[in-house]
Amino acid sequence: MIDLEEQLIDVQTRVAYQEDxxxxxxxxxxxxxxxxxQLKQQLRLLVQRIDELSQSAAQPGGELVDERPPHY
Structure with a gap:
């Protein structure tokens, strides 16, 4: 009987740890x-910003982001 009681206590203890x-x-x-x-939202905003920059650079008078300065 004591062995069965100890086993029951052991099982209850394990269940309690598992629940925790x-x-x-x-x-x-x-x-x-x-x-x-949050990261997905930030990524969407970054993609949107990159698209906006790409579109503004493609327009006449738009500034090219990757253009090297003339002194290179």
Whole structure:
């Protein structure tokens, strides 16, 4: 009977640790998801800005971004 009781306590202890680990992992995943969303938004803004710069450089009188200065 004591052996069965010890096994039950051991199983309950393991389940408690697993539940704690799952909660910690969930917090990490939630933070990473928010960070990924933020990074995707920043990337979209950067792509949009690059497109705008490319379009303005292609227009007459537009400044070429990659153009080397005349003294080179």
């Amino acid at each position: 680990t799952l909660a910690q992992l969930n917090e990490v995943i939630t933070r990473q998801d928010a960070e990924i969303i």
